[in-house]
Amino acid sequence: MNETQSLQKVSAQKGSSQVRAKAPVLKTIALAGNPNCGKTALFNAITGGRAKVGNYPGVTVERKEGRVRTPSGVELRIVDLPGTYSLDAKTPDEIITRDVLFGVDERVEKSPDLLIAVADATQLERNLGLVLELRKLGRPIVLALNMMDIAEQRGLDLDLEVLSQELGVPIVPTVAPKQQGVSALLLAVEKKLDDEALAIPVAIFQSTPDEIRNRFSEVDRILNLATRKKSSPTVWTDRLDRIVLHPVWGSLILFCVFGLMFQTIFNWAEIPKEWIESQVQGLGQLVDQLMAPGPLKSLLTDGVISGVGSVIVFLPQISLLFLFILFLEDCGYMPRAAFLMDKWMGKVGLHGRAFIPLLSSFACAVPGIMATRTIENRRDRLTTILVAPLMTCSARLPVYSMLIAAFIPNREVIGPFRLQGLVMFGLYLAGIFAALGVAMLLRSTVFKGPKPMLLMELPTYKWPDAKSIALGLFERARLFVARAGTVILSISILLWFLSSYPRPPQGAVEPAISYSYAGKIGQGLEPLVKPIGFNWKIAVALIPSFAAREVMVGSLATVYAVGDQKEGATELLGDRLARDWSLATALSLLVWYILACQCLSTLAVTRRETNSWRWPAVMLIYMTTLAYLGSFVTYQLAMYLGWG
Amino acid sequence: MKTTRLGQLEVGQKGRIVRVGSDADSPDWVQRLMALGFLEGSVAEVVHQAPFGGDPVAVRVRGTLLALRRQEANAVEVVQYE
Numbered sequence: 044m045n046e047t048q049s050l051q052k053v054s055a056q057k058g059s060s061q062v063r064a065k066a067p068v069l070k071t072i073a074l075a076g077n078p079n080c081g082k083t084a085l086f087n088a089i090t091g092g093r094a095k096v097g098n099y100p101g102v103t104v105e106r107k108e109g110r111v112r113t114p115s116g117v118e119l120r121i122v123d124l125p126g127t128y129s130l131d132a133k134t135p136d137e138i139i140t141r142d143v144l145f146g147v148d149e150r151v152e153k154s155p156d157l158l159i160a161v162a163d164a165t166q167l168e169r170n171l172g173l174v175l176e177l178r179k180l181g182r183p184i185v186l187a188l189n190m191m192d193i194a195e196q197r198g199l200d201l202d203l204e205v206l207s208q209e210l211g212v213p214i215v216p217t218v219a220p221k222q223q224g225v226s227a228l229l230l231a232v233e234k235k236l237d238d239e240a241l242a243i244p245v246a247i248f249q250s251t252p253d254e255i256r257n258r259f260s261e262v263d264r265i266l267n268l269a270t271r272k273k274s275s276p277t278v279w280t281d282r283l284d285r286i287v288l289h290p291v292w293g294s295l296i297l298f299c300v301f302g303l304m305f306q307t308i309f310n311w312a313e314i315p316k317e318w319i320e321s322q323v324q325g326l327g328q329l330v331d332q333l334m335a336p337g338p339l340k341s342l343l344t345d346g347v348i349s350g351v352g353s354v355i356v357f358l359p360q361i362s363l364l365f366l367f368i369l370f371l372e373d374c375g376y377m378p379r380a381a382f383l384m385d386k387w388m389g390k391v392g393l394h395g396r397a398f399i400p401l402l403s404s405f406a407c408a409v410p411g412i413m414a415t416r417t418i419e420n421r422r423d424r425l426t427t428i429l430v431a432p433l434m435t436c437s438a439r440l441p442v443y444s445m446l447i448a449a450f451i452p453n454r455e456v457i458g459p460f461r462l463q464g465l466v467m468f469g470l471y472l473a474g475i476f477a478a479l480g481v482a483m484l485l486r487s488t489v490f491k492g493p494k495p496m497l498l499m500e501l502p503t504y505k506w507p508d509a510k511s512i513a514l515g516l517f518e519r520a521r522l523f524v525a526r527a528g529t530v531i532l533s534i535s536i537l538l539w540f541l542s543s544y545p546r547p548p549q550g551a552v553e554p555a556i557s558y559s560y561a562g563k564i565g566q567g568l569e570p571l572v573k574p575i576g577f578n579w580k581i582a583v584a585l586i587p588s589f590a591a592r593e594v595m596v597g598s599l600a601t602v603y604a605v606g607d608q609k610e611g612a613t614e615l616l617g618d619r620l621a622r623d624w625s626l627a628t629a630l631s632l633l634v635w636y637i638l639a640c641q642c643l644s645t646l647a648v649t650r651r652e653t654n655s656w657r658w659p660a661v662m663l664i665y666m667t668t669l670a671y672l673g674s675f676v677t678y679q680l681a682m683y684l685g686w687g
Numbered sequence: 688m689k690t691t692r693l694g695q696l697e698v699g700q701k702g703r704i705v706r707v708g709s710d711a712d713s714p715d716w717v718q719r720l721m722a723l724g725f726l727e728g729s730v731a732e733v734v735h736q737a738p739f740g741g742d743p744v745a746v747r748v749r750g751t752l753l754a755l756r757r758q759e760a761n762a763v764e765v766v767q768y769e
Contacts, residue, residue, distance in 0.1 A: 503752075
């Protein structure tokens with residue numbers, strides 16, 4: 044921001060505060076704090092969870108905004124900023140936080156009128172460093188001492204008056220998950236806004252090592268004055284870590300946590316899944332009985348209900364998967380998993396921290412790729428981005444579970460583990476090995492360079508905030524359903540049209556679909572997919588699934604429903620496929636799904652994160668090649684074994 | 688006063704930090720270490736180590752637990768407590 048603009052801004056603010064009684068100006072309050080200080084839980088407590096989640100333009104750093112009314116009725120805009128340890132920003136998300144705090148670009152984010160500095164009361168020795176740094180911004184600040192209940196349980200006794208005096212900011216103790224201190228915080232914000240409505244913009248500054256030393260000596264001095272009784276160190280985190288980070292037990296737990304995750308996703312989700320399946324079937328039968336035969340009925344049963352219905356049944360599985368991931372993230376286990384895996388990640392040339400984006404990619408590669416912004420080095424970041432879509436994302440789950448249910452017998456193997464669950468686990472493992480293998484290849488060729496540094500906080504374990512998890516889960520489930528209702532619905536209708544027209548000629552012997560446009564396209568592609576064991580119906584269904592993987596289930600359902608008139612829309616897709624395909628074909632398609640890049644959103648987010656079309660192009664080409672080769676080998680091998 | 692490198696401590700050993708970063712370390716890295724709490728005068732304790740070779744380690748400093756590799760922890764010089 045240049046000086047004229049800054050001056051204009053200051054005078055504009057002055058003006059607005061004078062006429063506020065007539066036309067209230069919406070004030071912007073930004074939440075800033077260290078990572079893991081409970082900032083997002085506090086944001087949810089303040090805004091009641093009604094937040095708009097979006098992205099900052101140009102970069103995909105998640106941006107959260109909410110509204111709140113103070114006790115006296117003033118409306119405020121609350122913005123949650125990515126956590127940072129310091130204003131000396133290094134990673135892309137720290138740069139966003141810094142730029143918003145300094146008010147660098149008003150078009151990206153209105154510079155905040157007031158900051159709520161959030162500090163973890165159990166870790167003031169480090170958290171207050173950022174508070175002192177924020178003070179230099181010249182903006183009004185209110186300090187929220189979060190997690191105050193845990194700090195007090197550990198025996199911390201603070202003189203808040205002294206602390207407030209020494210820091211020069213009002214202080215409000217808060218316990219975000221219990222909503223404690225939220226109204227007091229809003230009162231303090233309101234008061235502060237009335238007292239000093241004027242922010243003087245400062246230019247971006249960097250701290251020298253001496254300045255950092257002085258800042259923390261100041262923290263120590265203030266804490267010495269304000270602490271009546273020190274808190275005892277955390278006992279539970281230490282005890283748990285002695286097991287969780289133990290060389291033997293820790294590795295075993297890591298393996299069991301993720302093994303169990305896939306087992307439960309497969310078994311627990313069965314009941315709600317079957318219920319939804321029966322509803323979809325019931326709806327199909329109802330339409331079948333009520334409507335006279337004709338194109339409209341065919342569109343509804345074969346196109347809409349088959350297509351969208353077969354995708355929506357996977358909502359329980361996807362919700363369970365996200366529940367696991369959100370839970371593990373929120374309770375503090377994820378960085379521990381990264382700690383245990385660092386040695387292995389290092390072997391393939393990746394950062395231990397790359398483990399977290401890769402783990403999130405189990406849910407979806409889009410947030411996974413976004414999570415790579417915590418990786419400083421460009422080579423490491425690009426490697427992680429390029430291999431992230433090989434991790435088995437939730438959109439593959441519908442295809443995997445449908446094929447496994449249709450082709451793999453559900454025998455007991457050992458204890459609670461059944462063959463279907465184990466095959467699922469195996470598919471996930473295959474994705475991991477593919478990702479690590481490609482990463483190793485990239486790091487020893489195009490992205491050759493020194494091993495990246497690792498410096499990562501292992502936060503105190505905490506019981507996850509139910510509200511934050513529920514909100515996160517709801518958002519993911521909503522997106523999935525919205526996609527089924529838009530993308531998948533339109534693709535299902537389009538595919539129904541392509542597979543129904545033109546009508547077969549009089550006296551045709553083949554099924555109607557072979558005469559349609561889709562039939563023609565599929566038959567044209569057949570020579571290309573024949574070596575990997577796919578028939579022309581798979582080829583037709585595969586084309587739209589390049590937009591999004593889970594579309595495959597819907598498009599297969601549509602193609603088979605239209606192609607198989609005598610059975611109608613009531614037969615389950617899995618049963619149809621089990622009749623029509625060989626095991627070799629099913630295995631080949633599974634391998635295709637492990638490796639292929641079939642997701643427009645992933646390509647789009649890669650384009651945005653790398654700011655170039657080159658990397659999404661590289662991603663699409665290498666993954667498709669890999670998938671074709673993998674499927675080819677699998678199919679030929681399976682045929683050789685006599686599974687044709 | 689005999690100093691040693693943080694990366695050379697065993698699990699359970701601790702020391703008072705006397706120096707963070709040498710000329711060999713990049714200024715960015717030193718700044719990062721300091722922002723996370725590795726500061727002269729603070730106490731650093733190696734609390735855990737990862738499987739397969741004991742690397743990386745988890746170090747407690749200024750009330751937080753931080754994971755870093757032994758080689759990188761060597762940027763921190765400590766006077767070991769007996």
